[in-house]
Amino acid sequence: MSEINPEDKDPNFNLRIITKISDETGILFDMVGHIQISITKKRKKTIHIDSKNASQFIILDLINNDNGSVRDILTHNKIHSSDDFGLVVKRLCEEGLLIQEQGDNFDDFNGQFKTETIDDFIKLHKLKKDHDWYKIICYSLYILGTAIVIASYIIPVTHNIGWAGWLVGMIGWVLLTFRNSVVGVFNKVANRTSH
Numbered sequence: 001m002s003e004i005n006p007e008d009k010d011p012n013f014n015l016r017i018i019t020k021i022s023d024e025t026g027i028l029f030d031m032v033g034h035i036q037i038s039i040t041k042k043r044k045k046t047i048h049i050d051s052k053n054a055s056q057f058i059i060l061d062l063i064n065n066d067n068g069s070v071r072d073i074l075t076h077n078k079i080h081s082s083d084d085f086g087l088v089v090k091r092l093c094e095e096g097l098l099i100q101e102q103g104d105n106f107d108d109f110n111g112q113f114k115t116e117t118i119d120d121f122i123k124l125h126k127l128k129k130d131h132d133w134y135k136i137i138c139y140s141l142y143i144l145g146t147a148i149v150i151a152s153y154i155i156p157v158t159h160n161i162g163w164a165g166w167l168v169g170m171i172g173w174v175l176l177t178f179r180n181s182v183v184g185v186f187n188k189v190a191n192r193t194s195h
Contacts, residue, residue, distance in 0.1 A: 018097075027077060038060075051106060
């Protein structure tokens with residue numbers, strides 16, 4: 001499955017179609033949007049998402065969003081089984097938000113899981129939260145720097161330690177705030193050294 005070129009659509013096209021599909025299926029708007037985004041989003045590794053593995057990526061994205069129990073999220077959004085994912089994907093294809101590719105069969109969604117047994121599906125496919133190490137490191141630097149600065153006001157230490165705390169905290173903040181630029185520069189340097 002792939003996405004229609006977004007430049008070929010007016011800005012409200014997605015909203016209108018997602019609302020229409022939500023109204024027709026009874027599945028909440030946010031879940032219809034989540035299914036569409038899960039199938040079309042860029043991932044760390046190049047992965048071809050098709051009708052056989054789409055349910056896994058939709059569930060994996062729910063796990064990574066960390067908004068609570070996957071079962072509760074599915075129940076709240078009126079998803080009863082993987083068949084509902086197939087229905088939404090089929091409607092997204094019919095409405096032009098996704099392109100059905102050769103080999104995609106909407107019946108592949110049928111019977112993969114029921115909401116009551118989603119935990120078994122997650123264990124079977126070994127779906128677990130992706131750790132964003134970049135973000136973890138940035139927040140750790142920021143928190144460590146802040147703790148050093150606060151400690152320097154409470155405990156009498158040299159000014160150098162306080163300034164070191166400010167520096168560590170600012171490095172964490174800069175890395176987090178300007179992530180795309182930092183990663184872009186890092187990738188350019190890595191590409192130059194690999195040639």
